[in-house]
Amino acid sequence: MSFAIGTSVGGRRSTFAANDVFFMLLVVMKCGGTWDMLARIFRIETPTFIKTITGFIEVVAPKLHEAWVASQLDDSSMRALVTSGHTFQNFPCALYTTDVTFQQSNRPSGSMAEAMPFYSAKHKLYGFKVEVSVNPRVLAVNCTRHSRDNTADTTMFHNNKVFHQSARCEADGDHRLADNGSLATDYPEEWVVLADKGYQCLGDHVRCINPEKGNQLTPEDRRQNELISSDRVIVEIFFGRMCGLQCASKL
Incomplete structure (x- = not known):
């Protein structure tokens, strides 16, 4: 499974595997800091990195909220x-x-x-x-x-x-x-x-x-x-x- 991260210079569409983007998200949430600093860790251009992470959050947030927040009320x-x-x-x-x-x-x-x-x-x-x-x-x-x-x-x-x-x-x-x-x-x-x-x-x-x-x-x-x-x-x-x-x- 891959996750689209946008279009690179030259018009070619590049992708990361979903598990790679999830790892990036964990690093972002754990380390914090500026987008520029975090993008340099993975050697990705900052605008592309921002679009990647925020787009992935929109995909996984409902499931994470259900599993880690809403379910706590039932328990x-x-x-x-x-x-x-x-x-x-x-x-x-x-x-x-x-x-x-x-x-x-x-x-x-x-x-x-x-x-x-x-x-x-x-x-x-x-x-x-x-x-x-x-x-x-x-x-x-x-x-x-x-x-x-x-x-x-x-x-x-x-x-x-x-x-x-x-x-x-x-x-x-x-x-x-x-x-x-x-x-x-x-x-x-x-x-x-x-x-x-x-x-x-x-x-x-x-x-x-x-x-x-x-x-x-x-x-x-x-x-x-x-x-x-x-x-x-x-x-x-x-x-x-x-x-x-x-x-x-x-x-």
């Missing part, structure tokens, strides 16, 4: 988490925690007005945002398609509502599991999603637990925020792996 039902002792320490009624992360990209082509929605004032870089949901075992159970940086976190959550609504529904037999957590009366058929302060408005229609905002919090509120942060640290750990070990933020 991490609330019943499985409870029986294996892997629930969140402070909020055992939570199925997963959700947050967004920034991934750097090249400046989009076009005018300044067209490029600015992709600019992050926080990071001083152009890039995209993705929403990731992580279970108590520090495994991603969902990852959205990227959105431009100026997309609100809550908007990304609502755009991904099909996943959030279906994933947190109590399965058959879950009613036998103890659930004395927050909002259990208001949402008796849902498990909790843990989120940060930017998701305050979700509580109106989603069983969501997030920290209280404000500078004049009561001792009880501060303690609650600490407990939430303690459980939510796993999503930061996951982002650290994704951006540090695999250098995804540099691609």
